[in-house]
Amino acid sequence: MVISVCPNLSVDTYASLDSMELGKVNRMNSVQEFPGGKGTHVALAIAEFAGESSLLAFWGGATGQWMRQACEAYGVSTAGPVLAANNRKSYTFISANPSLHHTELLEPGPSISKSEFDQLIADILKSQSQGDVVVISGSWPKDSPENAYQLAVAASADAGGKVIVDCSGKHLSKALESKVFGMHLNAHEAEDICGSGEVEKVMGKLSTKVDLIAYTKGAEGLYLSYLGKIFHARLHLDEVISTVGCGDCLTAGIAYALDRGLSVAEIARYGVAFGAANCLRPELGMLHKSDVQKLLPMVEINELKYA
Template identity: 40%
Template sequence: MILNICPNPSIDSYAWFSNFQIGEVNRMAKLQDFPGGKGVHVAHAIKELDGTAELFGIWAGSNGAWIKEASKENGLKISGISIEGNNRKCYTFRSASEEINNTEILEPGPELSEEEYEEFRKKFSSVLKDTALVCMSGSWPAKAPKDAYAQLIKIAKQKQKKCIVDVGGAQLDAIVKEGCFGIHLNEHEALANFGTIDISKIAKQFKQIELIALTKGKDGLLLYYKGEIIAANTTINNPISTVGSGDCLTAGIAYAVTKQMKIEEIASWGVACGAANCINEDLGMIKRDDVLELLGKISIKKVV
């Protein structure tokens, strides 16, 4: 079972506009809602791959109840804690106008008290028993500790559980000092936190690390795994949206790791899942048949 941590779930919404005028009244032509937040996307993608996934989150208000119910309908096991407030909504603008298409607006979401965070930590520790791998993804609610993920990783290590984390900023700085099994970075995060996109140099900055997935947008994936580095990519014509593709890539990598696949297969599953999201209208979601078809179209090149 892959345990998916999502501290800051959201309702991800496609908001359709014919155009958008600053300082004017703008009416949405259509609104489509999907369960969201990076960890939610990862969990749904793993379930679509026929993996066993549990979604462990911080749930608040009517939005949190909707996200949980939509995820349960997809066959996910739901756990975590409930807090005051309301989980956020995140809007992605869809439009024929390239100037505004795929613009994102994110609500702030709820705040997390010290007591609520301690409850989250304790419950996290209690659900690790039957876990093969932990995926930790995305931001935290306001007032969460800056080293919250590093604290969870330390707990997981004590129980000999591997963690793959997708986060940037101060949370990533703390993870570098703690060390972990795997990390997913984009180029912006790599430059901001490490001052380089050289994956070998990044690996040396961690206390310990076995896997680094460095995504480069349309230029594909660089995967560092146990000292080896390979590049993987595929071509998608007329992508619908890239929102959530990084999360689906994380899911593919996590799924392949639990299947004890080789580095080339891990990279292929990651890229295929990320690309499958681009051709699916549903935001942050993939279809297994698309992934299986794309697996045969991944180019692999050994770097080191």
């Protein structure tokens, strides 16, 4: 089982508008809403492909109730503390104006108490079994402990889970102080944490702390280091509708393949196919199983050798 943890849920909102002028009234042409947050995207992707998935989060107010019902309708089982305040909204603007297209505005989300934080950690431990893959991704709500990732990772690892993290900044630094099994990072995060974006240097520095490293470099694709091997996987798409959530879906593919004990090359293949499938649909952070199945044999895989 893959257990997804989304500490800071979000209602992902696609907002279409022609232009935006600061200091003036701006009217949107249309709005679409989807259950979101990085961990939510992971859970939904796995549920669509595998038929079973679990999501733990802080469910806030009316928006949290709506997202919980939406996730369960997709086949995702849910757990976690219920908050009084609403979860946040994240806006992605769609426009013919290139300076505005895919601009994002993110609300901060609700605050949590120490007891609510402790309850989420307890729910994570209650939900997982020995050997489960646990994916913890995204930001944490306001007033969370500064070392929230470190505490969550340590608890899950102590319970026997293979913990994969997808976060940045101080959250990533703190997470690496615990028993992290795997991580997904992009070029910006690699520069920040390793001081370099070069694949060999990133893998060399992080492999002493982490068993599985999924390093994505945009159009270059995925570099995956695991069990002493490094594979480069990529896939060309003729058309991309939306890239929102593709990194989360890539993490989902890696977690799915890892949970099923596939080879390192196949873990990389599933990661890229899941991520690319997300780009083919207008729904934010979601994919279709039929797209993944079509893309899997199209992924180019090469093993890399470093001196």
